[in-house]
Amino acid sequence: MENTIKAAYENAPKTWIYKLLLAFAIACVLAWSSSTVVISNATGNGLEVAGNILSGIFHPDTKLLFNFTTSGVAYLLLETLCIAFLGTIVGAVISVPLSFLSAPNLMPRPIALIGRFAIAAIRTIPAFIYGLMFIRVTGPGPFAGLLTMSLCSIGMVSKNFIESIEDLDKRILESLDAAGCTTFQKIRYGILPQLFPDFMSTLIYRFDMNLRDATVLGLVGAGGIGAPLIFAMSAYRWNEVGSILLGLILLVLIIEWISAKIRTKLTRG
Template structure:
């Protein structure tokens, strides 16, 4: 009871900022009304019919297409999408490590870290579909373009998260290694990586979970995976095949997320 009284007393002593709160509420309300007025939220009858057909396709999937073992079936396309996401994540995770160390102000001089961070911001700014369209022009359509796209788009986020971990390091280890005359490579290899390995792997698994979703839409621009068959089935109004693809994709993503969560929990908790 005394604790509750103390909390109430502290609450009553707190300055009342009703004008400030009302200003925020009115500003947000005005922005929401303006945003709604700029958007066309009306649904025509044809759109409702298509939505009904999509829902019907989800309830009545094409099982022969879903469980087909050919290279045109859903299982093969999901395996291809999974491979694109996995290889792209590995490439991005490897390339992000040196860039992360070059971005860490406690490892390299600040001009070097600042320049590298600007470059990583530029890399993160470009959407994955834009990278896919550019790389398809270089490598041609197919899964290889998807792997490169996932790899490039992963670098920016992974390097940023790596940098945050590097700058939170225990610097006493580095200071003791410096007093022993260790080189920069030796400090990274024996003083930094052992502290960061588990966290790096956890971040990489988290990014793989995201890349699985990215890889599923890269097929829309011809970069392999299940995205192209999905858009072709939608354009052809083959809703039962759309349902088969979406069901397979949902189950695969749920499975990957469950496994990745367990792996990340084990890595973080040791």
């Protein structure tokens, strides 16, 4: 037995040369990449600014934090939340038919390729660029942020939806077809139960991403809390910065807790 194992080991192909060459090639690529990175010297007051930001977080402006008017943190966070939520919903509504049209196991290959090309094209452009484009079209405000979030959601959501559709168990559909079920019944009892957990998990994950992206889009005037944040930082009002960041942290933690509960419910049924 030992001789057989030893002979098999000795006759095994020697791949250490290829692994060594691969490691050398990766090291060369890393060295070449690092040569393009230039570390700039920090400004003289960089540490002071960082300290002011941390001090602002621990000493927030309570008047702004508990201001429930349209200029308060609560309203701005609600606006950001609404932009992310509605953007996810609109993107999902558009993604569902687009995903079915792009699934090669349900549609002819030419149609599926066209759909996949459209989805890839949408995913290529960053959200920041979409925001600047829509601001030029609709003007600054939450509506531009909503359109941006919707279009950005289509790319990722459609891609994940297609993967779920491709994993459909067709045997269930064949059983329902043999039982004489109608098309609506096959969709209701054969397709939706398989796709619903994956679809909902994708939407929850995309909503988490949209919530963060909506904050960044506010920097270019697409609504939300991003614009007041950058204005407060530009004016060195660190207590206001701390209030806004503290509100964002609390909002993200709450959304993460709710998302985890929903995912657990979907997983366990």
